[in-house]
Amino acid sequence: MTLISIDGVSRRFGEVTALDSVSLDIRQGEFFALLGPSGCGKTTLLRILAGFEQPDIGSVRLDGADLLAIPAHRRPVNLMFQSYALFPHMSVEKNVAYGLERERLPRAEIRERVAAVLETVGLAAQARRRPHELSGGQRQRVALARAVVKRPRLLLLDEPLSALDKKVRSEMQLELKRLQHEVGITFVVVTHDQEEAMSLADRIAVLNGGRVEQVDTPVDLYERPRTPFVAGFIGASNLFTGRATGKGLDVDGLGVLPAPAGPVEGGTAMLAVRPERIRLGPVTDGRGALRGRVVDVSFYGGVSHVALSVAGHDRTVLAATQGRARVEAGAEVALSWDADDGALVPLTP
Amino acid sequence: MTARQPVRVLGKASGRLATMGPGFGFLTVFLLVPLALVLSYTVFRRGRFGGVVHEPTGENFARLADPLYLEVVAGSVKLAAITTLLALLLGYPTAYLIARLPARWKVIALVAVVLPFWTNFLIRTYAWIVLLNSEGPVNSGLKALGLGPVELLYTDGAIVAGLLYAYLPLMILPLYSAVERLDPELREASANLGARPARTFWSVTLPLSLPGVLTGCVFVFVFVPSLGNFVIPELLGGGRRIMVGNLIRDQFLKARDWPFGSVLALAVVAVLVLLLFAQAWAARRAGRGA
Ligand SMILES: Nc1ncnc2c1ncn2[C@@H]1O[C@H](COP(=O)(O)OP(=O)(O)O)[C@@H](O)[C@H]1O
Ligand SMILES: [Mg+2]
Numbered sequence: 001m002t003l004i005s006i007d008g009v010s011r012r013f014g015e016v017t018a019l020d021s022v023s024l025d026i027r028q029g030e031f032f033a034l035l036g037p038s039g040c041g042k043t044t045l046l047r048i049l050a051g052f053e054q055p056d057i058g059s060v061r062l063d064g065a066d067l068l069a070i071p072a073h074r075r076p077v078n079l080m081f082q083s084y085a086l087f088p089h090m091s092v093e094k095n096v097a098y099g100l101e102r103e104r105l106p107r108a109e110i111r112e113r114v115a116a117v118l119e120t121v122g123l124a125a126q127a128r129r130r131p132h133e134l135s136g137g138q139r140q141r142v143a144l145a146r147a148v149v150k151r152p153r154l155l156l157l158d159e160p161l162s163a164l165d166k167k168v169r170s171e172m173q174l175e176l177k178r179l180q181h182e183v184g185i186t187f188v189v190v191t192h193d194q195e196e197a198m199s200l201a202d203r204i205a206v207l208n209g210g211r212v213e214q215v216d217t218p219v220d221l222y223e224r225p226r227t228p229f230v231a232g233f234i235g236a237s238n239l240f241t242g243r244a245t246g247k248g249l250d251v252d253g254l255g256v257l258p259a260p261a262g263p264v265e266g267g268t269a270m271l272a273v274r275p276e277r278i279r280l281g282p283v284t285d286g287r288g289a290l291r292g293r294v295v296d297v298s299f300y301g302g303v304s305h306v307a308l309s310v311a312g313h314d315r316t317v318l319a320a321t322q323g324r325a326r327v328e329a330g331a332e333v334a335l336s337w338d339a340d341d342g343a344l345v346p347l348t349p
Numbered sequence: 350m351t352a353r354q355p356v357r358v359l360g361k362a363s364g365r366l367a368t369m370g371p372g373f374g375f376l377t378v379f380l381l382v383p384l385a386l387v388l389s390y391t392v393f394r395r396g397r398f399g400g401v402v403h404e405p406t407g408e409n410f411a412r413l414a415d416p417l418y419l420e421v422v423a424g425s426v427k428l429a430a431i432t433t434l435l436a437l438l439l440g441y442p443t444a445y446l447i448a449r450l451p452a453r454w455k456v457i458a459l460v461a462v463v464l465p466f467w468t469n470f471l472i473r474t475y476a477w478i479v480l481l482n483s484e485g486p487v488n489s490g491l492k493a494l495g496l497g498p499v500e501l502l503y504t505d506g507a508i509v510a511g512l513l514y515a516y517l518p519l520m521i522l523p524l525y526s527a528v529e530r531l532d533p534e535l536r537e538a539s540a541n542l543g544a545r546p547a548r549t550f551w552s553v554t555l556p557l558s559l560p561g562v563l564t565g566c567v568f569v570f571v572f573v574p575s576l577g578n579f580v581i582p583e584l585l586g587g588g589r590r591i592m593v594g595n596l597i598r599d600q601f602l603k604a605r606d607w608p609f610g611s612v613l614a615l616a617v618v619a620v621l622v623l624l625l626f627a628q629a630w631a632a633r634r635a636g637r638g639a
Pocket of ligand 1: 013039040042044045
């Protein structure tokens with residue numbers, strides 16, 4: 001069931017087009033991620049949902065009702081700010097209680113709910129502290145608690161974990177996912193970290209330059225990128241540009257490469273092949289899609305990355321193998337992959 | 350920042366005297382020595398034609414309790430308090446609006462606020478006499494409406510108007526800097542949590558700008574009873590109302606009672622220091638983590 005329906009939303013700031021006819025449907029109860037490079041309009045979209053910004057054109061509906069007509073303070077939408085925006089003159093518990101006090105709930109209930117949510121985020125012992133007496137990770141959890149305690153229909157999180165160091169971040173990712181599961185609120189999380197989006201979200205919208213490139217599940221996004229931007233942005237990919245034919249992708253200087261049959265036959269297209277789909281083997285006549293020379297081998301514990309230079313291709317090709325690589329730098333190898341392991345993206349001429 | 354500076358400067362002075370040689374010398378000559386002199390005058394008898402006779406006495410302080418002077422002090426405090434309150438009520442909305450103007454208009458508005466400071470103080474005060482006298486434009490207007498003429502000049506109201514006019518920028522500037530510094534996302538966070546604009550103002554904007562409010566009030570309150578303004582009560586109040594400033598000046602220049610003048614001056618300084626400490630304390634409390 002669709003909770004939020006964004007339709008044709010555009011927003012310009014002077015010469016900058018922050019959002020360019022964005023259309024998205026966000027479903028009830030899902031964990032939705034907005035992923036894109038810095039400056040692509042993610043925060044602007046959240047600010048429109050929260051009511052701090054109005055789109056130039058387009059509509060936003062919540063449960064079918066016009067959300068844009070409701071002032072910010074009456075929307076059932078809570079935002080966890082990128083900067084946390086905690087009230088510096090209030091204690092942790094006052095910060096968290098603030099939103100409930102605005103609902104004029106009985107004091108006892110407020111106290112109970114604040115205590116419960118502080119327990120959940122592990123800050124019960126810090127209830128009386130002021131924000132400046134907390135660590136970055138603790139402040140972030142206060143901001144989360146303050147937004148969650150309102151039990152909004154929609155919870156927006158703007159780069160919630162970007163200020164945290166790597167170890168705390170992965171802990172908090174688990175925490176967020178558990179929390180979303182528990183409270184059953186629809187989450188929209190903004191991030192420029194694709195691994196974060198991949199690991200957290202049920203569905204991801206990739207934004208670029210104010211436009212939605214693709215909306216898909218993490219797996220489909222990874223395996224079936226539908227635009228050149230997504231193919232290049234998500235994960236490491238080996239990209240080849242050529243002409244789609246019935247047998248594969250015809251690339252100048254490389255010949256016909258294995259590619260899935262697509263609706264783009266005859267047109268120019270981009271082929272994306274994931275490093276882990278590329279097999280390396282001995283050079284025997286007529287075998288393999290490409291020939292390359294090993295430039296570098298790096299071992300990452302579970303996997304090894306092999307960088308190869310391919311004559312006629314100006315970018316390094318990356319292959320990933322499980323465990324230790326069985327090739328050495330300088331060796332000539334044959335590269336191969338199954339046609340169905342590549343993703344073919346049409347390029348508009 | 351501005352709000353916390355007095356305390357910081359004092360703290361550093363005690364900590365790093367060596368590096369502060371020149372500044373400390375300046376303070377010694379122009380602040381500490383005169384203050385010490387004033388302090389020493391308070392415990393001696395008056396000389397007949399000014400100056401002091403070096404005979405210790407406590408009666409200068411005792412005179413402070415004289416109802417005659419208490420009345421002057423109470424009257425001054427009343428006018429100063431009214432002026433400060435009005436300055437706050439006028440200054441806060443002004444500062445708030447300026448802080449939310451687009452950058453270019455901000456500069457213009459701030460220049461407009463401080464512009465009167467570049468005109469001679471006496472000329473500005475005389476301008477009020479022109480405005481308020483029985484034949485002046487204000488009374489002409491009232492007459493035309495059938496409401497006047499009203500006696501405006503030489504009243505407490507005229508003094509307050511003059512003081513307010515002279516010291517309003519001292520209220521607006523610290524308020525402006527306090528409001529300007531507030532993170533706009535805090536207001537948005539408040540709205541996001543369900544607060545109407547008025548609630549956001551009372552619960553977020555006002556408490557966080559309190560250091561600026563206190564600084565402005567201390568500036569106006571302190572400047573009003575203690576500085577320069579024996580001119581305003583005299584010109585606009587027609588000399589009917591005596592404020593502490595007039596009293597101190599009269600003790601030195603007319604009554605030639607330096608010891609009692611010094612006691613009065615010291616009392617004003619003491620109030621000033623107390624207020625500054627209260628302000629710095631409040632600023633530090635409110636400013637933590639902001
Ligand atoms: N209030 C504003 N005034 C002018 N430009 C803005 C404003 N808000 C955002 N922008 C511009 O719009 C673009 C998108 O910004 P934003 O939504 O913050 O991106 P993101 O959150 O994806 O990094 C950027 O180029 C930014 O500079
Ligand atoms: Mg952003």
